[in-house]
Amino acid sequence: MIVEQSPALIVVIPLICALATPIVGLVRKEWCYYWVLLSLLAATVFSIVTMGRVLSDGTIRYFLGNWDPPYGIEYVIDHLNAMMLVLITGISFLVAFHSKESVADEMPGRTVFFYTVFLLQVTGFIGIVITGDVFNLYVFLEIASLAGYALVAIGEDGAPLASFRYIILGTVGACFYLLGVGYLYMVTGSLNMLDLAQLLPELYHSKVILVAFAFFMVGVAVKMALFPLHVWLPDAYTKAPSASSALLAPLMTKVAAYVMIRIMFTIFEPCFSMEMLPVTAVLSWAAVIAIVAGAVMALAQRDLKRMLVYILVSEVGYIALGVGLANRNGLTGSILHILNDACMMMTLFLIVGAIVYKARTRTIADFRFLHRKMPLTMGALVIAGLSVIGIPPTCGFFSKWYLILGAVDAKQWIFAVVLLLSSLLNAVLFFRVIEYAYLEPRAEDAHGHDDEGVIIRMEEAPVTMLLPIYAGVAGIFLFGIYSGEIISTLIQYAVPTCF
Amino acid sequence: MLEFIVGKYNFWIYIILMMIGFYAMIAKNNLVKKIIGMNIFQTSIILFFISIAYKKGGTLPILYHAHAHGEQAYSVAEYINPLPHVLMLTAIVVMVATLGVALAIVIMIYRKYHTLEEDEILKASK
Numbered sequence: 211m212i213v214e215q216s217p218a219l220i221v222v223i224p225l226i227c228a229l230a231t232p233i234v235g236l237v238r239k240e241w242c243y244y245w246v247l248l249s250l251l252a253a254t255v256f257s258i259v260t261m262g263r264v265l266s267d268g269t270i271r272y273f274l275g276n277w278d279p280p281y282g283i284e285y286v287i288d289h290l291n292a293m294m295l296v297l298i299t300g301i302s303f304l305v306a307f308h309s310k311e312s313v314a315d316e317m318p319g320r321t322v323f324f325y326t327v328f329l330l331q332v333t334g335f336i337g338i339v340i341t342g343d344v345f346n347l348y349v350f351l352e353i354a355s356l357a358g359y360a361l362v363a364i365g366e367d368g369a370p371l372a373s374f375r376y377i378i379l380g381t382v383g384a385c386f387y388l389l390g391v392g393y394l395y396m397v398t399g400s401l402n403m404l405d406l407a408q409l410l411p412e413l414y415h416s417k418v419i420l421v422a423f424a425f426f427m428v429g430v431a432v433k434m435a436l437f438p439l440h441v442w443l444p445d446a447y448t449k450a451p452s453a454s455s456a457l458l459a460p461l462m463t464k465v466a467a468y469v470m471i472r473i474m475f476t477i478f479e480p481c482f483s484m485e486m487l488p489v490t491a492v493l494s495w496a497a498v499i500a501i502v503a504g505a506v507m508a509l510a511q512r513d514l515k516r517m518l519v520y521i522l523v524s525e526v527g528y529i530a531l532g533v534g535l536a537n538r539n540g541l542t543g544s545i546l547h548i549l550n551d552a553c554m555m556m557t558l559f560l561i562v563g564a565i566v567y568k569a570r571t572r573t574i575a576d577f578r579f580l581h582r583k584m585p586l587t588m589g590a591l592v593i594a595g596l597s598v599i600g601i602p603p604t605c606g607f608f609s610k611w612y613l614i615l616g617a618v619d620a621k622q623w624i625f626a627v628v629l630l631l632s633s634l635l636n637a638v639l640f641f642r643v644i645e646y647a648y649l650e651p652r653a654e655d656a657h658g659h660d661d662e663g664v665i666i667r668m669e670e671a672p673v674t675m676l677l678p679i680y681a682g683v684a685g686i687f688l689f690g691i692y693s694g695e696i697i698s699t700l701i702q703y704a705v706p707t708c709f
Numbered sequence: 710m711l712e713f714i715v716g717k718y719n720f721w722i723y724i725i726l727m728m729i730g731f732y733a734m735i736a737k738n739n740l741v742k743k744i745i746g747m748n749i750f751q752t753s754i755i756l757f758f759i760s761i762a763y764k765k766g767g768t769l770p771i772l773y774h775a776h777a778h779g780e781q782a783y784s785v786a787e788y789i790n791p792l793p794h795v796l797m798l799t800a801i802v803v804m805v806a807t808l809g810v811a812l813a814i815v816i817m818i819y820r821k822y823h824t825l826e827e828d829e830i831l832k833a834s835k
Contacts, residue, residue, distance in 0.1 A: 359814065371831075
């Protein structure tokens with residue numbers, strides 16, 4: 211039955227469609243857009259089917275080529291990655307839907323190749339999340355990274371150099387991950403995650419395991435852009451085209467965060483991750499610095515996209531903080547924040563794409579009268595901003611609430627204070643944007659300009675852009691209102707039982 | 710001490726190569742030299758994987774001339790572990806792809822700025 215093959219189809223459909231995209235482009239260039247939408251819709255449907263199967267029957271183990279693990283590669287889908295799969299396919303579908311005008315506008319003549327790489331990027335993300343084999347994960351990690359370098363490099367002026375720096379750092383991260391795989395293979399002789407989880411506890415005293423764990427954590431932290439290792443991210447995501455940054459910013463960091471959670475709590479036992487090395491303490495302090503530093507750096511930016519990119523650095527800090535707290539509430543908040551932040555960041559970056567397309571600017575100071583020009587887009591910006599600040603009933607509130615509960619459970623009062631402080635900083639950030647966009651300049655400020663007489667015509671973004679933006683806004687509210695249900699049906703199974 | 714250095718020489722070689730590559734990636738000003746450093750870095754990891762598969766006196770994990778007499782490896786202890794080699798074939802493909810993307814981007818940079826020195830590019834882009 212085709213439903214039984216759904217785990218493989220989620221990966222295979224975008225991959226085959228990516229390779230067929232140039233052929234579709236040969237026939238008719240405009241068809242590429244619809245072709246990409248169709249393949250991502252199919253992948254979304256199969257991932258929802260797979261999630262339904264996981265919810266009704268529990269964890270799915272799919273053996274590729276019918277080779278039994280640990281000899282063959284297997285795909286393992288439990289509650290955590292079933293959620294990630296729906297998130298990845300859904301977000302990439304919405305970003306592709308949004309990209310019709312902006313791709314033709316920003317990359318004329320290169321749309322066919324853009325969509326090919328776009329689908330390869332999605333394949334990489336899905337593969338990282340779905341696989342149950344550590345080396346297979348490395349291969350998919352590199353597929354996702356290579357597609358990401360290409361997607362960044364086609365952007366504006368400084369993009370190739372930003373992409374080059376991303377390559378250098380990204381390769382270091384991936385190679386460290388590969389070294390971690392090598393060290394684990396040296397002592398266990400296995401590459402299968404579940405098999406490793408059974409073999410490793412006897413070897414926890416070994417120094418080789420500690421080295422492997424350290425290499426894994428550093429490698430993944432580079433990919434995830436955790437604070438001291440985030441230097442590649444701001445330039446790369448600011449200079450990438452709107453459609454690329456809307457795909458990369460919400461997903462790349464979250465997928466890497468997923469890998470970190472997998473390594474710490476599936477491959478290694480939670481007690482090892484917490485007790486053998488002071489990794490949780492290091493992680494949570496790095497996360498706290500990331501939260502504050504990201505928000506402070508964002509304050510200094512005049513460019514909306516650059517401001518969002520620094521906010522992303524601080525949001526990655528929230529996820530790492532939840533992992534570092536290592537208790538039930540903290541990790542629940544962290545996984546919930548993966549979901550919520552992907553939704554918020556997608557909405558915000560899509561809004562930037564719409565503003566760039568219509569208003570031709572990203573500088574916040576140029577946003578005057580934008581609420582009259584693009585009322586619907588700016589309305590969505592306000593809602594997404596409120597969610598980043600963390601105001602109920604938007605989803606940002608609930609994940610922060612669980613993180614604060616986790617910090618209180620761990621008796622780390624300073625983390626709770628930092629979480630509240632960062633909400634204040636985010637409020638300052640977004641109210642600055644809202645002030646420029648909504649408040650009319652006073653008469654003396656407008657002196658010398660002839661704005662007074664000008665009637666601002668409404669020039670709203672096209673429907674293909676507004677629909678995904680409002681789907682994101684709906685997601686922000688739904689994830690917020692139904693966060694209790696999301697936790698009870700999906701996330702509580704993802705948190706290790708010993709917490 | 711001598712045992713620690715000589716007995717594990719494969720690890721020392723891989724670490725030294727890796728550090729050479731790492732140094733070039735961080736300290737060199739020329740973009741192509743950075744890419745060469747990246748390649749040395751990746752190659753050191755290939756050597757690491759291959760060296761952990763080695764067994765003294767091991768042979769191929771293949772039953773060639775199944776009917777012939779002579780040396781045949783039947784038990785695991787007799788042949789070299791083939792799996793790290795297979796993994797590294799995949800890793801080589803990944804590394805070639807990385808190299809290709811990196812060189813393509815360097816060409817893009819050169820066409821725009823007519824230089825490959827990072828400080829000159831930064832000066833030109835400001």
